[in-house]
Amino acid sequence: MLIKFKVRGNLRFLSHAEMIKVFQRACVRAGIKAEYTQGFNPRPKLSLPLPRSVGVESDDDLLCLRVSCDPDESRVANCESQIKAGLSSQLPEGCELLSVSIAKAKTSFQPSAATYVLVLHQLGASLSSIGAGRQEYLNEKLKATIKRLLESESLNLQRRDEKKSKFRNVDVRPFLKSIEFDNKGRGPNRSKERLGTRITVECKISSAGSIRIDEILKLLELDVEKLAAPIRRTSIQWQVSEL
DSSP: EEEEEOOGGGGGGGGHHHHHEEEEEHHHTOOOOOOOOOOOSSOBEOOOOOOOOTTTTEEEEEEEEOOOOOOTTTOOOHHHHHHHHHHHHSSSSSEEEEEEEETTTTTTEEEEEEEEEEEEEESOOOOHHHHHHHHHHHHHHHHHHHHHHHHOOOOEEEEEETTTTTTEEOGGGGGGGEEEOOOOSTTTTTTTGGGGGGGEEEEETTTOOOOOOHHHHHHHTTOOOBBSOOOEEEEEEEEEEEE
């Protein structure tokens, strides 16, 4: 079963392991016949192919769940609707199911790209000459930073290797596909999320890894205090293959 869902609000602070437990418990409460691993401590066969960073919201996350069905069961559409209804009723506030579909048992889903949206606070909201000037200065500075990043052939950052307890240099430039800058959403009649400067970052994901959201903030010379809304992962591109 391919289950697409979104994460909002305080639920974004759950870790990857905690989100797995949320769905494990929801499946049990909903009476879903999930397949289990073998061994001393059997667990439901479910996975989140692209872990979400703590504190990041998601618009289009994916859960892969293996379920057991009777050999003579042929009502696929009914099975999908029952699982969606059962899970939806057992998930906590902030986790919303978008769709449930069936894939072949030996299908693999590998992420190839992800898009993140960052919304900065609107400075100089009073539109005074000083405030407006400061806002324009910061916008131009950010534009220059983005241009410099995209024109760079390499962007070396130090990343901690947890296994070896030491730092290593990583060139994250190959993982940056695009960075778009937009501050046209300002105005009194816009929603809260649209206020201020909006930055859309598209990242490449491969077997060599990807760039982390904290590394994106570091390269853009931003910190969490400057954000007007939670960082949001808006979309994921998948490579589908049969094992």
